[in-house]
Amino acid sequence: MEYSVFRKLSGTFDGEKVILQFYRSQRAKESSKPLVIKIYRQECLDFLFGRDYEEFIYSLEFKDATKVYEGVLQKNCDINFYTYEDKDVIKGTTYAYYIGSTLNETVYGPLLIKPRNQQLWLPFEEMTNDIKQLKASYPELVNIKNHGHSVLGREINSITIGNLNHIKLGFVGLIHAGESGPELMLYIIKKLLKEQHTLLKKIGLSFLINANPDQREKQVLGTPWYLRKNANGVDLNRNFNAQFDIVEFGYGYRTDVKTSPTYRGDKPESEPETKALVDFIEYTMPKVVFSFHSLSSICTDSFLLSKYSKDDTLYISKCMKYLEPYTKGFGVKKKPSIYFGTSYGSLPHYLYTKYGIPAFDMELGEVDDKTKHMVIHDQVTSQLMEYYQKKHYQGIREVIKSCIS
Ligand SMILES: [Zn+2]
Structure with a gap:
């Protein structure tokens, strides 16, 4: 098993898009070539508020996720910190995100995020x-x-x-x-x-x-x-x-x-x-x-x-x-x-x-x-x-x- 290339994946919905943030793991070898990052996403149609909690993530399988992005993301201020924005989301749907790279097969996740209507959930x-x-x-x-x-x-x-x-x-x-x-x-x-x-x-x-x-x-x-x-x-x-x-x-x-x-x-x-x-x-x-x-x-x-x-x-x-x-x-x-x-x-x-x-x-x-x-x-x-x-x-x-x- 190879080590995860990333750590500390977090995410928020800002009213229009999901913003994922994550760091490169310290075990992942540095290279002069830019890192090719893959983002995967899965719709959790079965997730029910009021019934399901964080244990729901253990019912998910990576094989059900679809790749929504593959490419080079700009590093933030030359530190190994990355941001990915997903604008193609539907409010009311719960999404599970995974991140991977071309360095190895290990994916990191899932992270669950539910974009909500902010008229009904006021920031x-x-x-x-x-x-x-x-x-x-x-x-x-x-x-x-x-x-x-x-x-x-x-x-x-x-x-x-x-x-x-x-x-x-x-x-x-x-x-x-x-x-x-x-x-x-x-x-x-x-x-x-x-x-x-x-x-x-x-x-x-x-x-x-x-x-x-x-x-x-x-x-x-x-x-x-x-x-x-x-x-x-x-x-x-x-x-x-x-x-x-x-x-x-x-x-x-x-x-x-x-x-x-x-x-x-x-x-x-x-x-x-x-x-x-x-x-x-x-x-x-x-x-x-x-x-x-x-x-x-x-x-x-x-x-x-x-x-x-x-x-x-x-x-x-x-x-x-x-x-x-x-x-x-x-x-x-x-x-x-x-x-x-x-x-x-x-x-x-x-x-x-x-x-x-x-x-x-x-x-x-x-x-x-x-x-x-x-x-x-x-x-x-x-x-x-x-x-x-x-x-x-x-x-x-x-x-x-x-x-x-
Ligand atoms: Zn109460």
């Missing part, structure tokens, strides 16, 4: 610019506040619109990276700013739309499988200081095991993102918090309360004051669909135990099979996104009206 920079633009367009109605930084140093900001002295409604997006937040919330923020000046004089709404920016960005840039935890490998929705020490066993995992998708972290609020969320709550002190979850940028009016609140009738009736108008405005169900399901260390459980604030994780809930398939498997269309943007807007508008009446 961090675009999200940040959108918020800045809103501040510039509505300086009187918009307030941006920093609450800290992510593990990798991205800013975690909130945007408050309307009356700062009467903040009633709080919204949190993307505690879990592969779930929902910015795409739904930015639509709502923009539409309220455009159409509801009178309502916004009486009430303030605070949004922290991206609580897990590092891993979300990885998802946006092409990681095909669902990402949940932050860059330190901690489930932020188990990291709050609310009976943190009690081990949970949800989804068949233990929250005290580091490799578990629901790992709670070393100690409560160990993560900078959790600290930022706590700062957000303390700064805004909303009367209610809606935290968007589900998958693939979409959630519905399906509300999860702390599972330890189910006998607290007073708390539940406090929650219903917000859930009834949300459900009415959403316009699909006759009465709110509520479940008692969130864990120790979760944001809703923290808000329930510490402040008694009505707080909900919003999931997919009951939808038709076609919608369910699209959301669970990352096959959401622009039409489906628009449908749920409008639904949430109508729900929230109804909650605002009920708060000020």
